Amino acid sequence: MKKLSKRRKSNEEIFEIKWKTDLPYRYSIGKLAVKFFEELKEHRKIMGSKCKKCGKVHFPPRAVCADCLVKMTVDDMVELPPKGTLEGFTVVNYPFTDPSTGGIRPFPYGYGLFKLDGADTYTMHFVNETDVTKMKIGQRVEAVFNDKLIGDFTADIPYFNIIKEEK
Amino acid sequence: MSKNHVAVVGMGQTKFRSKRRDVNIPEMIYEAVDMALKDAKLEPGDIDAILIGNF
Amino acid sequence: MDHFEGINFSEMWTGIDAAPGYLKPVVKIATGGTTGSSLAICGYHNIASGIYDKVLVVGWEKLNEGGATTGIITAFDPVWERPSLAGALGPLALMAGMYSAKYGITPEQAAKVTVKNRSNAANNPFAHLQMPDITIDYVMSSQVISYPLRLHDCCPQSEGACALIYANEKEAKKITDTPAWFHAVETAHYYTFGTDDKMYDLPTATIASKKAYKRAGIKNPLRDLDVAEIYEPTSWSELSWTEALGFCKPGEGGKLLDEGITQMSGELPVNPSGGVLSTNPIGATALVRVAEAAIQIMDRGGKRQVPDVEKALAMGFGGSLWTEVMILGNEPLR
Numbered sequence: 001m002k003k004l005s006k007r008r009k010s011n012e013e014i015f016e017i018k019w020k021t022d023l024p025y026r027y028s029i030g031k032l033a034v035k036f037f038e039e040l041k042e043h044r045k046i047m048g049s050k051c052k053k054c055g056k057v058h059f060p061p062r063a064v065c066a067d068c069l070v071k072m073t074v075d076d077m078v079e080l081p082p083k084g085t086l087e088g089f090t091v092v093n094y095p096f097t098d099p100s101t102g103g104i105r106p107f108p109y110g111y112g113l114f115k116l117d118g119a120d121t122y123t124m125h126f127v128n129e130t131d132v133t134k135m136k137i138g139q140r141v142e143a144v145f146n147d148k149l150i151g152d153f154t155a156d157i158p159y160f161n162i163i164k165e166e167k
Numbered sequence: 168m169s170k171n172h173v174a175v176v177g178m179g180q181t182k183f184r185s186k187r188r189d190v191n192i193p194e195m196i197y198e199a200v201d202m203a204l205k206d207a208k209l210e211p212g213d214i215d216a217i218l219i220g221n222f
Numbered sequence: 223m224d225h226f227e228g229i230n231f232s233e234m235w236t237g238i239d240a241a242p243g244y245l246k247p248v249v250k251i252a253t254g255g256t257t258g259s260s261l262a263i264c265g266y267h268n269i270a271s272g273i274y275d276k277v278l279v280v281g282w283e284k285l286n287e288g289g290a291t292t293g294i295i296t297a298f299d300p301v302w303e304r305p306s307l308a309g310a311l312g313p314l315a316l317m318a319g320m321y322s323a324k325y326g327i328t329p330e331q332a333a334k335v336t337v338k339n340r341s342n343a344a345n346n347p348f349a350h351l352q353m354p355d356i357t358i359d360y361v362m363s364s365q366v367i368s369y370p371l372r373l374h375d376c377c378p379q380s381e382g383a384c385a386l387i388y389a390n391e392k393e394a395k396k397i398t399d400t401p402a403w404f405h406a407v408e409t410a411h412y413y414t415f416g417t418d419d420k421m422y423d424l425p426t427a428t429i430a431s432k433k434a435y436k437r438a439g440i441k442n443p444l445r446d447l448d449v450a451e452i453y454e455p456t457s458w459s460e461l462s463w464t465e466a467l468g469f470c471k472p473g474e475g476g477k478l479l480d481e482g483i484t485q486m487s488g489e490l491p492v493n494p495s496g497g498v499l500s501t502n503p504i505g506a507t508a509l510v511r512v513a514e515a516a517i518q519i520m521d522r523g524g525k526r527q528v529p530d531v532e533k534a535l536a537m538g539f540g541g542s543l544w545t546e547v548m549i550l551g552n553e554p555l556r
Binding site for chain 1: 309
């Protein structure tokens, strides 16, 4: 492929020092997220939140309905099935450092946008397919749960499978 | 919109490249700011307030 | 660029010395991809309020001193989004795929946008990627990095700074004979989770532009605007977002390009500067759109000048799909 960019100077001396930074921190996830992970860990349930004013069902669950500015509590959480419909997809095929591991995230990986049945909001997550010719908008997807559940979204639901479903 | 009209009167841009290892951040900002002040024929003291930002 | 300096370095107020900020009021703005346009809009507010007469607005980025994708991932939710998010390109790829499927848009159609913008950039002495001889084959032969995005469907990572000086009417007339006047500035934010709604048609662009057009007295953007500098992180984005901005009907962004309307010689040239596809120092990128729109109004565009520019549009995009729209004109809006 023809390179159409400028030449770099290669005979410069570079003054360089190397150092590393570790940044430990805490992050509060909110009461509804805590309930989500408790239900996930103990009962393999996926929970969303339902606004008591407009009825919109959100996934991920959150404490404030943005449309109504109504506060939701743990009592407003509803169970959602682990299945959904694919609305968009891609296969990520370039290297980048994952900030949570410090290493390159393994690629290629399938990545999809889908709505869980019963939810009104979409969600993005890993999809277990790296061949775009095998992915299509409208396919059904199903969550795959890890055998051991620890209360971590991606560890416990590492990806969604594309499934064939009888209508 | 406000009754007070506002206009762009001067500007500076650096020649954008992939890497500017020849400058640190203040040096890089200075290039654009110096260009803008010269363009508007103003001195630093003429500026009343500054807004600055990166990602 | 550790974690986008100025967030972690905020105590140091990086670059303030050069801004020149010593003993002056300084506000730092960091709103992701919209940083440049948020800077532009807040600059407008500072003077429109009557509090300040002359304001300096600076956007900058040293994007290649860290991982841009890595940094962008840290701007999102650690529990729900970060583990799978592939920086900005992952969601942009999803949007391009949905747009493509809905309207039957082909990769070749998208490639034409890169060809237009990077050859336009050859007329812009500031642009990063200046490619006067670029072809559709060049774009199509680049690797698919996140379906359907090819490498050359995507913006580069650039380093640099952009500074604008604003003035009120009294001061502006002392400084230049050709000020570029703000006619409208509008911002539309979105949900915290960008995926709460189907995002490919960028509803925030439609909302912000409608409000801006109303304020600026623009009834038909295609007819009433003379040039547009829009924020197109990918070639597909320009096709889709010229629709969202009301330049044409949904699905017709490609037609607009094919009919030559958004080319330099067309009715509404889009991105004579080369756009984001040619130059992307994130904190400055949206401000450069305003700078280039002002350049067109002030008739300072040289080889990239569009003839007889009276009204120009500038757009910023970023974060969880926020859009900012600014309209500038060669006379104050009365």
